Amino acid sequence: MKVLNCIIIDDDEIDRLTVLSYAKRFPQLNILGVFEDGEDALPLLENQDIDVLFLDIDMPTLSGFEFRKKAMTVPVCIYITAHPEHAVESFELEALDFIVKPLKMDRFEQTIQRIEAFMEIKFKAQLFDSSLGGDAIYIKEGHEQTKVKLHDILYLEALKDYTLVVTSQKRHCVLSSIGTLLKEAHFQSFVRIHRSFAVQKQFVKKINSYEIELENNIVIPIGRSYKDNLNLIA
Known part of the structure:
Protein backbone atom coordinates (compact mmCIF):
# COMPACT_ATOMS: atom_id res chain seq x y z
CA MET A 1 0.00 0.00 0.00
CA ALA A 125 -12.07 0.02 -8.45
CA GLN A 126 -12.04 3.20 -10.48
CA LEU A 127 -14.76 3.69 -13.04
CA PHE A 128 -13.22 5.03 -16.20
CA ASP A 129 -14.78 7.32 -18.73
CA SER A 130 -16.73 5.83 -21.42
CA SER A 131 -16.02 3.87 -24.32
CA LEU A 132 -15.74 2.94 -27.89
CA GLY A 133 -19.00 3.66 -29.70
CA GLY A 134 -20.77 4.19 -26.39
CA ASP A 135 -21.34 0.44 -25.95
CA ALA A 136 -18.74 -0.30 -23.26
CA ILE A 137 -17.09 1.00 -20.13
CA TYR A 138 -13.55 0.58 -18.93
CA ILE A 139 -13.02 -0.49 -15.34
CA LYS A 140 -9.67 -0.17 -13.59
CA GLU A 141 -8.72 -3.35 -11.76
CA GLY A 142 -5.27 -3.13 -10.23
CA HIS A 143 -2.95 -1.83 -12.94
CA GLU A 144 -5.16 -3.05 -15.79
CA GLN A 145 -8.25 -1.71 -17.52
CA THR A 146 -11.01 -4.17 -18.28
CA LYS A 147 -13.45 -3.49 -21.09
CA VAL A 148 -17.01 -4.43 -20.14
CA LYS A 149 -19.67 -4.33 -22.82
CA LEU A 150 -22.84 -2.69 -21.57
CA HIS A 151 -25.12 -5.30 -23.14
CA ASP A 152 -23.30 -8.00 -21.11
CA ILE A 153 -24.17 -6.43 -17.74
CA LEU A 154 -27.00 -8.31 -16.01
CA TYR A 155 -27.48 -6.00 -13.03
CA LEU A 156 -25.90 -3.45 -10.70
CA GLU A 157 -25.60 -3.95 -6.95
CA ALA A 158 -24.93 -1.10 -4.51
CA LEU A 159 -22.17 -1.37 -1.91
CA LYS A 160 -22.28 2.00 -0.14
CA ASP A 161 -20.03 4.27 -2.28
CA TYR A 162 -19.23 1.45 -4.69
CA THR A 163 -21.22 -0.56 -7.19
CA LEU A 164 -20.84 -4.15 -8.37
CA VAL A 165 -21.22 -4.42 -12.14
CA VAL A 166 -22.30 -8.02 -12.67
CA THR A 167 -22.03 -9.97 -15.91
CA SER A 168 -22.58 -13.68 -16.44
CA GLN A 169 -18.80 -14.15 -16.29
CA LYS A 170 -17.58 -11.80 -13.56
CA ARG A 171 -18.38 -9.21 -10.90
CA HIS A 172 -16.54 -5.90 -11.26
CA CYS A 173 -16.35 -3.27 -8.50
CA VAL A 174 -16.37 0.41 -9.46
CA LEU A 175 -15.87 3.50 -7.33
CA SER A 176 -19.22 5.13 -7.96
CA SER A 177 -22.58 4.94 -6.20
CA ILE A 178 -25.41 3.16 -7.98
CA GLY A 179 -27.40 6.40 -8.04
CA THR A 180 -24.57 8.20 -9.82
CA LEU A 181 -24.16 5.42 -12.38
CA LEU A 182 -27.85 5.40 -13.24
CA LYS A 183 -27.68 9.09 -14.13
CA GLU A 184 -25.12 8.32 -16.84
CA ALA A 185 -26.37 7.98 -20.42
CA HIS A 186 -24.71 4.57 -20.70
CA PHE A 187 -27.01 3.11 -18.05
CA GLN A 188 -30.37 4.33 -19.34
CA SER A 189 -31.46 0.76 -20.12
CA PHE A 190 -31.25 -0.15 -16.42
CA VAL A 191 -34.22 0.06 -14.06
CA ARG A 192 -33.76 0.45 -10.33
CA ILE A 193 -36.02 -2.02 -8.54
CA HIS A 194 -34.49 -1.87 -5.06
CA ARG A 195 -32.32 0.48 -3.02
CA SER A 196 -29.43 -1.87 -3.75
CA PHE A 197 -30.24 -3.21 -7.23
CA ALA A 198 -30.85 -2.10 -10.80
CA VAL A 199 -31.50 -4.57 -13.60
CA GLN A 200 -31.09 -4.39 -17.33
CA LYS A 201 -34.51 -4.76 -18.93
CA GLN A 202 -33.52 -7.16 -21.68
CA PHE A 203 -32.45 -9.83 -19.19
CA VAL A 204 -35.71 -9.92 -17.20
CA LYS A 205 -37.48 -13.29 -17.55
CA LYS A 206 -40.15 -13.20 -14.82
CA ILE A 207 -41.69 -10.63 -12.48
CA ASN A 208 -43.85 -11.17 -9.43
CA SER A 209 -44.84 -8.91 -6.55
CA TYR A 210 -41.61 -9.31 -4.58
CA GLU A 211 -38.80 -10.36 -6.95
CA ILE A 212 -37.52 -10.42 -10.51
CA GLU A 213 -35.87 -13.38 -12.18
CA LEU A 214 -33.10 -12.67 -14.66
CA GLU A 215 -31.31 -14.97 -17.06
CA ASN A 216 -28.96 -17.52 -15.46
CA ASN A 217 -31.61 -18.06 -12.73
CA ILE A 218 -30.60 -14.91 -10.89
CA VAL A 219 -33.28 -13.60 -8.51
CA ILE A 220 -33.33 -9.94 -7.44
CA PRO A 221 -35.67 -8.57 -4.72
CA ILE A 222 -38.09 -5.72 -5.41
CA GLY A 223 -38.09 -2.88 -2.90
CA ARG A 224 -41.44 -1.49 -1.79
CA SER A 225 -40.62 2.06 -2.77
CA TYR A 226 -39.51 0.95 -6.25
CA LYS A 227 -42.59 -1.04 -7.32
CA ASP A 228 -43.74 1.74 -9.65
CA ASN A 229 -40.52 1.32 -11.62
CA LEU A 230 -41.73 -2.08 -12.77
CA ASN A 231 -43.85 -0.23 -15.30
CA LEU A 232 -40.60 0.74 -17.03
CA ILE A 233 -39.81 -2.90 -17.76
CA ALA A 234 -41.61 -3.75 -20.97
Whole structure:
Protein backbone atom coordinates (compact mmCIF):
# COMPACT_ATOMS: atom_id res chain seq x y z
CA MET A 1 0.00 0.00 0.00
CA LYS A 2 1.28 3.47 -0.85
CA VAL A 3 2.25 5.97 1.84
CA LEU A 4 -0.68 8.24 2.75
CA ASN A 5 -0.13 11.95 3.35
CA CYS A 6 -2.00 13.09 6.47
CA ILE A 7 -2.66 16.22 8.48
CA ILE A 8 -3.87 16.50 12.07
CA ILE A 9 -5.93 19.45 13.33
CA ASP A 10 -7.05 19.77 16.95
CA ASP A 11 -7.02 22.82 19.21
CA ASP A 12 -6.43 20.67 22.31
CA GLU A 13 -2.70 20.04 22.70
CA ILE A 14 -2.98 16.73 24.55
CA ASP A 15 -5.48 15.32 22.03
CA ARG A 16 -3.37 16.62 19.13
CA LEU A 17 -0.22 14.97 20.46
CA THR A 18 -2.10 11.74 21.18
CA VAL A 19 -3.23 11.45 17.56
CA LEU A 20 0.31 12.24 16.40
CA SER A 21 1.81 9.63 18.73
CA TYR A 22 -0.57 6.93 17.51
CA ALA A 23 -0.19 7.88 13.85
CA LYS A 24 3.61 7.62 14.06
CA ARG A 25 3.24 3.93 14.86
CA PHE A 26 1.96 3.26 11.34
CA PRO A 27 4.64 3.59 8.63
CA GLN A 28 1.99 3.96 5.93
CA LEU A 29 1.03 7.36 7.39
CA ASN A 30 3.16 10.35 6.44
CA ILE A 31 2.28 13.28 8.69
CA LEU A 32 2.66 16.48 6.66
CA GLY A 33 1.58 18.78 9.45
CA VAL A 34 0.03 19.07 12.90
CA PHE A 35 -2.09 22.15 13.59
CA GLU A 36 -4.12 23.67 16.39
CA ASP A 37 -6.00 25.88 13.94
CA GLY A 38 -7.55 24.90 10.63
CA GLU A 39 -6.69 28.26 9.09
CA ASP A 40 -2.99 27.42 9.38
CA ALA A 41 -3.51 24.15 7.52
CA LEU A 42 -5.31 25.64 4.52
CA PRO A 43 -2.12 26.37 2.50
CA LEU A 44 -1.33 22.64 2.50
CA LEU A 45 -4.53 21.96 0.56
CA GLU A 46 -3.15 23.98 -2.33
CA ASN A 47 0.45 22.79 -2.19
CA GLN A 48 0.24 19.11 -1.25
CA ASP A 49 -1.66 15.99 -2.24
CA ILE A 50 -3.39 15.01 0.98
CA ASP A 51 -4.95 11.58 1.49
CA VAL A 52 -6.19 11.65 5.09
CA LEU A 53 -7.55 14.31 7.44
CA PHE A 54 -7.66 13.73 11.21
CA LEU A 55 -9.97 16.50 12.41
CA ASP A 56 -11.45 17.73 15.66
CA ILE A 57 -14.85 19.37 15.16
CA ASP A 58 -15.31 22.04 17.83
CA MET A 59 -12.49 24.51 17.18
CA PRO A 60 -12.63 28.30 17.64
CA THR A 61 -11.47 29.73 14.31
CA LEU A 62 -12.44 27.12 11.73
CA SER A 63 -14.50 24.12 12.79
CA GLY A 64 -13.76 20.63 11.54
CA PHE A 65 -16.90 20.79 9.42
CA GLU A 66 -15.89 24.11 7.87
CA PHE A 67 -12.42 22.80 7.12
CA ARG A 68 -13.81 19.64 5.53
CA LYS A 69 -16.02 21.70 3.23
CA LYS A 70 -12.86 23.37 1.93
CA ALA A 71 -11.15 19.98 1.53
CA MET A 72 -13.76 17.73 -0.04
CA THR A 73 -11.23 16.48 -2.59
CA VAL A 74 -9.30 14.75 0.20
CA PRO A 75 -10.54 11.14 0.00
CA VAL A 76 -10.42 10.21 3.71
CA CYS A 77 -11.73 12.30 6.59
CA ILE A 78 -11.60 10.99 10.17
CA TYR A 79 -13.32 13.00 12.90
CA ILE A 80 -12.01 12.68 16.46
CA THR A 81 -14.25 14.63 18.80
CA ALA A 82 -15.76 14.85 22.28
CA HIS A 83 -19.19 15.55 20.76
CA PRO A 84 -20.99 12.36 19.66
CA GLU A 85 -24.05 14.40 18.67
CA HIS A 86 -22.16 15.53 15.54
CA ALA A 87 -21.93 12.02 14.06
CA VAL A 88 -24.77 12.37 11.55
CA GLU A 89 -23.50 15.66 10.17
CA SER A 90 -19.98 14.27 9.88
CA PHE A 91 -21.10 11.46 7.58
CA GLU A 92 -23.03 13.94 5.46
CA LEU A 93 -19.59 15.42 4.76
CA GLU A 94 -18.31 12.00 3.66
CA ALA A 95 -16.41 11.13 6.82
CA LEU A 96 -14.95 7.64 6.71
CA ASP A 97 -14.93 7.28 10.49
CA PHE A 98 -16.09 9.11 13.62
CA ILE A 99 -14.22 8.57 16.89
CA VAL A 100 -15.45 9.82 20.25
CA LYS A 101 -12.75 11.04 22.64
CA PRO A 102 -10.86 9.96 24.63
CA LEU A 103 -8.95 8.32 21.78
CA LYS A 104 -7.62 4.84 22.53
CA MET A 105 -4.99 2.95 20.56
CA ASP A 106 -7.17 -0.05 19.77
CA ARG A 107 -9.89 2.22 18.35
CA PHE A 108 -7.32 4.15 16.31
CA GLU A 109 -5.99 0.88 14.92
CA GLN A 110 -9.50 -0.04 13.76
CA THR A 111 -9.63 3.28 11.93
CA ILE A 112 -6.32 2.58 10.19
CA GLN A 113 -7.66 -0.78 9.04
CA ARG A 114 -10.74 0.97 7.69
CA ILE A 115 -8.57 3.51 5.85
CA GLU A 116 -6.46 0.75 4.33
CA ALA A 117 -9.53 -1.15 3.12
CA PHE A 118 -11.05 2.01 1.65
CA MET A 119 -7.88 3.03 -0.18
CA GLU A 120 -7.35 -0.47 -1.54
CA ILE A 121 -10.83 -0.54 -3.04
CA LYS A 122 -10.39 3.00 -4.33
CA PHE A 123 -7.20 1.93 -6.08
CA LYS A 124 -8.64 -1.27 -7.55
CA ALA A 125 -12.07 0.02 -8.45
CA GLN A 126 -12.04 3.20 -10.48
CA LEU A 127 -14.76 3.69 -13.04
CA PHE A 128 -13.22 5.03 -16.20
CA ASP A 129 -14.78 7.32 -18.73
CA SER A 130 -16.73 5.83 -21.42
CA SER A 131 -16.02 3.87 -24.32
CA LEU A 132 -15.74 2.94 -27.89
CA GLY A 133 -19.00 3.66 -29.70
CA GLY A 134 -20.77 4.19 -26.39
CA ASP A 135 -21.34 0.44 -25.95
CA ALA A 136 -18.74 -0.30 -23.26
CA ILE A 137 -17.09 1.00 -20.13
CA TYR A 138 -13.55 0.58 -18.93
CA ILE A 139 -13.02 -0.49 -15.34
CA LYS A 140 -9.67 -0.17 -13.59
CA GLU A 141 -8.72 -3.35 -11.76
CA GLY A 142 -5.27 -3.13 -10.23
CA HIS A 143 -2.95 -1.83 -12.94
CA GLU A 144 -5.16 -3.05 -15.79
CA GLN A 145 -8.25 -1.71 -17.52
CA THR A 146 -11.01 -4.17 -18.28
CA LYS A 147 -13.45 -3.49 -21.09
CA VAL A 148 -17.01 -4.43 -20.14
CA LYS A 149 -19.67 -4.33 -22.82
CA LEU A 150 -22.84 -2.69 -21.57
CA HIS A 151 -25.12 -5.30 -23.14
CA ASP A 152 -23.30 -8.00 -21.11
CA ILE A 153 -24.17 -6.43 -17.74
CA LEU A 154 -27.00 -8.31 -16.01
CA TYR A 155 -27.48 -6.00 -13.03
CA LEU A 156 -25.90 -3.45 -10.70
CA GLU A 157 -25.60 -3.95 -6.95
CA ALA A 158 -24.93 -1.10 -4.51
CA LEU A 159 -22.17 -1.37 -1.91
CA LYS A 160 -22.28 2.00 -0.14
CA ASP A 161 -20.03 4.27 -2.28
CA TYR A 162 -19.23 1.45 -4.69
CA THR A 163 -21.22 -0.56 -7.19
CA LEU A 164 -20.84 -4.15 -8.37
CA VAL A 165 -21.22 -4.42 -12.14
CA VAL A 166 -22.30 -8.02 -12.67
CA THR A 167 -22.03 -9.97 -15.91
CA SER A 168 -22.58 -13.68 -16.44
CA GLN A 169 -18.80 -14.15 -16.29
CA LYS A 170 -17.58 -11.80 -13.56
CA ARG A 171 -18.38 -9.21 -10.90
CA HIS A 172 -16.54 -5.90 -11.26
CA CYS A 173 -16.35 -3.27 -8.50
CA VAL A 174 -16.37 0.41 -9.46
CA LEU A 175 -15.87 3.50 -7.33
CA SER A 176 -19.22 5.13 -7.96
CA SER A 177 -22.58 4.94 -6.20
CA ILE A 178 -25.41 3.16 -7.98
CA GLY A 179 -27.40 6.40 -8.04
CA THR A 180 -24.57 8.20 -9.82
CA LEU A 181 -24.16 5.42 -12.38
CA LEU A 182 -27.85 5.40 -13.24
CA LYS A 183 -27.68 9.09 -14.13
CA GLU A 184 -25.12 8.32 -16.84
CA ALA A 185 -26.37 7.98 -20.42
CA HIS A 186 -24.71 4.57 -20.70
CA PHE A 187 -27.01 3.11 -18.05
CA GLN A 188 -30.37 4.33 -19.34
CA SER A 189 -31.46 0.76 -20.12
CA PHE A 190 -31.25 -0.15 -16.42
CA VAL A 191 -34.22 0.06 -14.06
CA ARG A 192 -33.76 0.45 -10.33
CA ILE A 193 -36.02 -2.02 -8.54
CA HIS A 194 -34.49 -1.87 -5.06
CA ARG A 195 -32.32 0.48 -3.02
CA SER A 196 -29.43 -1.87 -3.75
CA PHE A 197 -30.24 -3.21 -7.23
CA ALA A 198 -30.85 -2.10 -10.80
CA VAL A 199 -31.50 -4.57 -13.60
CA GLN A 200 -31.09 -4.39 -17.33
CA LYS A 201 -34.51 -4.76 -18.93
CA GLN A 202 -33.52 -7.16 -21.68
CA PHE A 203 -32.45 -9.83 -19.19
CA VAL A 204 -35.71 -9.92 -17.20
CA LYS A 205 -37.48 -13.29 -17.55
CA LYS A 206 -40.15 -13.20 -14.82
CA ILE A 207 -41.69 -10.63 -12.48
CA ASN A 208 -43.85 -11.17 -9.43
CA SER A 209 -44.84 -8.91 -6.55
CA TYR A 210 -41.61 -9.31 -4.58
CA GLU A 211 -38.80 -10.36 -6.95
CA ILE A 212 -37.52 -10.42 -10.51
CA GLU A 213 -35.87 -13.38 -12.18
CA LEU A 214 -33.10 -12.67 -14.66
CA GLU A 215 -31.31 -14.97 -17.06
CA ASN A 216 -28.96 -17.52 -15.46
CA ASN A 217 -31.61 -18.06 -12.73
CA ILE A 218 -30.60 -14.91 -10.89
CA VAL A 219 -33.28 -13.60 -8.51
CA ILE A 220 -33.33 -9.94 -7.44
CA PRO A 221 -35.67 -8.57 -4.72
CA ILE A 222 -38.09 -5.72 -5.41
CA GLY A 223 -38.09 -2.88 -2.90
CA ARG A 224 -41.44 -1.49 -1.79
CA SER A 225 -40.62 2.06 -2.77
CA TYR A 226 -39.51 0.95 -6.25
CA LYS A 227 -42.59 -1.04 -7.32
CA ASP A 228 -43.74 1.74 -9.65
CA ASN A 229 -40.52 1.32 -11.62
CA LEU A 230 -41.73 -2.08 -12.77
CA ASN A 231 -43.85 -0.23 -15.30
CA LEU A 232 -40.60 0.74 -17.03
CA ILE A 233 -39.81 -2.90 -17.76
CA ALA A 234 -41.61 -3.75 -20.97
